[in-house]
Amino acid sequence: MRRVILAVTGTIAGLVALLSFKSHAPIAPVAVTSGTGGSSSSSSSSTATVPGEFPEGSLAGKLTGGETAITGKVGNTVYGPVQVQLIVKSGKIVKVAILQQPANTIHDIQIGEFAFPRLIGETLTAQNAKIDAVSGASYTSAGYIASLQSAVDHGL
Amino acid sequence: MSGDRPGRLRHAEPVMGTVVSFDVPDWAGPTLAEAVRWLHWVDATFSPYRDDSDVSRFGRGSLELADCAPELAEVIAACADVSARSDGYFTARPGGRFDPSGYVKGWAIERAAAMLTESGSAEHSVNGGGDIQCVGDHGPGQPWRVGIADPLRPGALALVVAGRDFAVATSGVAERGPHIINPHTGQPATALASVTVVGTRLAAVDAYATAAFAMGPQARDWVESLDGYEALAIAPDGAAWQTTGFGAYLG
Numbered sequence: 001m002r003r004v005i006l007a008v009t010g011t012i013a014g015l016v017a018l019l020s021f022k023s024h025a026p027i028a029p030v031a032v033t034s035g036t037g038g039s040s041s042s043s044s045s046s047t048a049t050v051p052g053e054f055p056e057g058s059l060a061g062k063l064t065g066g067e068t069a070i071t072g073k074v075g076n077t078v079y080g081p082v083q084v085q086l087i088v089k090s091g092k093i094v095k096v097a098i099l100q101q102p103a104n105t106i107h108d109i110q111i112g113e114f115a116f117p118r119l120i121g122e123t124l125t126a127q128n129a130k131i132d133a134v135s136g137a138s139y140t141s142a143g144y145i146a147s148l149q150s151a152v153d154h155g156l
Numbered sequence: 157m158s159g160d161r162p163g164r165l166r167h168a169e170p171v172m173g174t175v176v177s178f179d180v181p182d183w184a185g186p187t188l189a190e191a192v193r194w195l196h197w198v199d200a201t202f203s204p205y206r207d208d209s210d211v212s213r214f215g216r217g218s219l220e221l222a223d224c225a226p227e228l229a230e231v232i233a234a235c236a237d238v239s240a241r242s243d244g245y246f247t248a249r250p251g252g253r254f255d256p257s258g259y260v261k262g263w264a265i266e267r268a269a270a271m272l273t274e275s276g277s278a279e280h281s282v283n284g285g286g287d288i289q290c291v292g293d294h295g296p297g298q299p300w301r302v303g304i305a306d307p308l309r310p311g312a313l314a315l316v317v318a319g320r321d322f323a324v325a326t327s328g329v330a331e332r333g334p335h336i337i338n339p340h341t342g343q344p345a346t347a348l349a350s351v352t353v354v355g356t357r358l359a360a361v362d363a364y365a366t367a368a369f370a371m372g373p374q375a376r377d378w379v380e381s382l383d384g385y386e387a388l389a390i391a392p393d394g395a396a397w398q399t400t401g402f403g404a405y406l407g
Binding site for chain 1: 294307
């Protein structure tokens with residue numbers, strides 16, 4: 001389980017790094033939360049989130065047994081702040097929550113309405129489809145998928 | 157997803173308004189760096205969003221073609237060729253302003269992949285924000301697998317195409333809102349939600365996808381008439397069609 005968490009940690013770091021084209025600040029996950037009845041999910045690189053402090057949209061308070069929530073730090077991209085949360089069970093990403101996404105301009109709103117909902121599903125289906133790339137995605141999703149491939153390279 | 161791949165090097169480079177993802181042999185780092193420099197050079201030279209690019213200066217008449225990078229003449233000629241082949245549905249002047257971006261990205265990605273081939277790599281892919289050039293196989297006996305985003309079901313893949321030595325490009329409205337103009341009407345093309353074109357070389361594949369999207373339903377007969385290209389289209393009402401040879405790419 002520890003190896004999985006470290007791999008997912010890599011996913012978030014990779015994702016935020018890819019989205020943060022002009023941000024060079026180091027990115028690391030800030031919170032790991034396990035569902036009741038879940039297996040061990042400790043990680044030396046993360047700390048448990050205090051219940052009740054979840055950001056809006058967080059799934060961490062709604063976990064079922066065996067699920068672990070991993071919340072990324074806020075990444076400051078050229079489009080605005082981005083923050084994601086992954087729900088992992090048995091080494092697979094089963095849900096993705098977008099906690100923050102750009103919403104400042106019309107262009108950004110379009111990204112919010114189209115790209116992010118699309119990405120959430122791609123995370124689920126891309127694992128099943130064993131794909132190497134996605135055609136039709138825009139630049140933010142390209143970075144996202146690439147980061148998932150990076151996660152695969154880390155053994156997820 | 158592809159799983160562990162020992163001996164491989166991945167890189168994602170923000171450039172040309174997108175992220176270009178590389179999957180190359182791990183010894184190809186120097187050529188990868190060269191390809192990245194090439195893409196940034198293309199961005200600086202061809203971006204219509206940079207006032208000092210050759211494209212911008214040529215477009216507003218402040219720089220003669222002979223004084224531009226020689227690649228600009230090559231691109232202009234290629235755009236004219238695609239425009240002629242597509243009955244004018246592809247144009248280097250969308251909206252009346254000189255902007256060959258509809259050709260440049262695919263062309264630049266294809267050339268980046270070719271640089272890796274020339275360095276001795278037999279298996280690599282370069283993905284320019286969803287427009288992909290695949291070279292060789294993904295692994296021994298394993299084709300490259302490319303998911304096609306479903307424009308009507310956010311988050312879902314419509315299907316997977318697989319192959320070796322092939323290129324895939326998708327044009328659609330779902331990514332950044334309507335942005336492909338039908339040159340014959342001056343209005344955004346809305347008859348289709350997305351068109352995916354597959355073929356061997358990304359420069360043409362990408363430009364043809366743009367033309368097919370502007371064309372709408374008649375793109376089916378048009379792509380059927382093209383030797384070496386296949387297409388899949390999804391309409392806003394969910395109706396879909398594919399050309400007769402597209403099935404060979406279904407993964």
